[in-house]
Amino acid sequence: MRSFAWQHPRDQIVETMARIYAHDMTTTSGGNLSIRDEKEGIWISPARVDKGRLRAEDVVRVSSTGEAEGLHPPSSEFPFHRAIYEARPDVGAIIHAHPGALVSFSMCGQVPDTRVFPETYALCGKPLLAPYALPGSQALGEKIATAFSDEAMPKCVVLENHGVVVVGKDMVEAFTAFEALEFAAATLLHAKKLGEPRVLVGTEKMAIGAGVFPMLPQAEFEGRAVSNLEKERRKHVCEFARRAYDHRLVTSGWGSFSARVGEKAFVITPRHLDRANLWAEDLVYVEEGCFEKERQPSRAVSLHEAVYRAHPEVGAIVNALPLHASAFSLSDERMDTKTIPESYVFLKEVGWLSFEEQVEEGGVVAKKVSVSQPAAIMEHNGVLVAGRSVLDAFDRLEILESTAMAILRCQTLGPVSKMTEVMTKELEEAFGIV
Numbered sequence: 001m002r003s004f005a006w007q008h009p010r011d012q013i014v015e016t017m018a019r020i021y022a023h024d025m026t027t028t029s030g031g032n033l034s035i036r037d038e039k040e041g042i043w044i045s046p047a048r049v050d051k052g053r054l055r056a057e058d059v060v061r062v063s064s065t066g067e068a069e070g071l072h073p074p075s076s077e078f079p080f081h082r083a084i085y086e087a088r089p090d091v092g093a094i095i096h097a098h099p100g101a102l103v104s105f106s107m108c109g110q111v112p113d114t115r116v117f118p119e120t121y122a123l124c125g126k127p128l129l130a131p132y133a134l135p136g137s138q139a140l141g142e143k144i145a146t147a148f149s150d151e152a153m154p155k156c157v158v159l160e161n162h163g164v165v166v167v168g169k170d171m172v173e174a175f176t177a178f179e180a181l182e183f184a185a186a187t188l189l190h191a192k193k194l195g196e197p198r199v200l201v202g203t204e205k206m207a208i209g210a211g212v213f214p215m216l217p218q219a220e221f222e223g224r225a226v227s228n229l230e231k232e233r234r235k236h237v238c239e240f241a242r243r244a245y246d247h248r249l250v251t252s253g254w255g256s257f258s259a260r261v262g263e264k265a266f267v268i269t270p271r272h273l274d275r276a277n278l279w280a281e282d283l284v285y286v287e288e289g290c291f292e293k294e295r296q297p298s299r300a301v302s303l304h305e306a307v308y309r310a311h312p313e314v315g316a317i318v319n320a321l322p323l324h325a326s327a328f329s330l331s332d333e334r335m336d337t338k339t340i341p342e343s344y345v346f347l348k349e350v351g352w353l354s355f356e357e358q359v360e361e362g363g364v365v366a367k368k369v370s371v372s373q374p375a376a377i378m379e380h381n382g383v384l385v386a387g388r389s390v391l392d393a394f395d396r397l398e399i400l401e402s403t404a405m406a407i408l409r410c411q412t413l414g415p416v417s418k419m420t421e422v423m424t425k426e427l428e429e430a431f432g433i434v
């Protein structure tokens, strides 16, 4: 998400609620957001207003002395928002909602293990569980505030038999953690169908994960002439990054997209900038293994660079976080494409990149991803997909995700009948697969 520094708390609440609702992470009646202002007033979404049509003027302010100002009464959950702000001076914004995967965890009295992805651990920390209490009650407020008062200063608390509360220093931080936590929860639910999901353990592994992949050096490209081809590719990357976000194949600040713009040059998404609102000039230029000075490319830039360098035919690459295919990144089970012709023809075999292979120097990734082997599952990091063009890479990403979803759904139907060797040979000959 872009910085909200210049937006009124009312507008921040409206925009964040619209995103949460658009991604089916709340119902029209469930969920409420709040922001604390510098006068200790609390801006909060109102009670009983359609969350799909929230307007700035619907947002209510409750002063430090408890008077509500606005067109509606404040959310019925106002008591727990106030209790959290009282317990935690560092908190500036709160999100409460009932997103599907986290609600499942809450019904089972569990919290998702955020150590499944380095990014979720870095953004969400270790979530806690608050015991059940009547919605809207003082007792619920006290139980939630007690959980947030823990010495670990949690950012996320799952409410037993209810939903989740996520806090941040501001609304962008709270939303980013909220989105990452629901992603981890949803991926874990799918991964559990494949066996006990793996988690990153040991401080060293977490330190590597919370940091970055090997980073490229910087260079000045002063006076560089930008070709029309580059302008066009920048536009394509932004359009497809937006589409990937709308389809929940990436989160707002996590997941990278790039396109080749020259023999030794490509452009890539910037680190952590909102994938739903990228502009052509936001992309970072990379040439001969160096990125533009004082810019911040996606942290996976070295992986992209290694694949472009080794494979001149690769025109675009995406590192995405689709909910189902990412489940395989937490499992010993490998994704089998010999399940439907579309999957085998377009993806051939899906590769595997261990966590060590991703973070070490030397371009191991290029041995596993090319135009003829376009997709790999990245252990604890989602998937990496290459194509001749941006559309090509996006198409393969969608095929990968839809196949993964179908395989996981088969768990409730019965064993998958895999395609035989005769069937795959026939496909190889008919489609010229080598």
Ligand SMILES: [Zn+2]
Pocket (backbone or CB within 6 Å): 030, 031, 096, 097, 098, 135, 162, 163
């Ligand atoms: Zn609720």
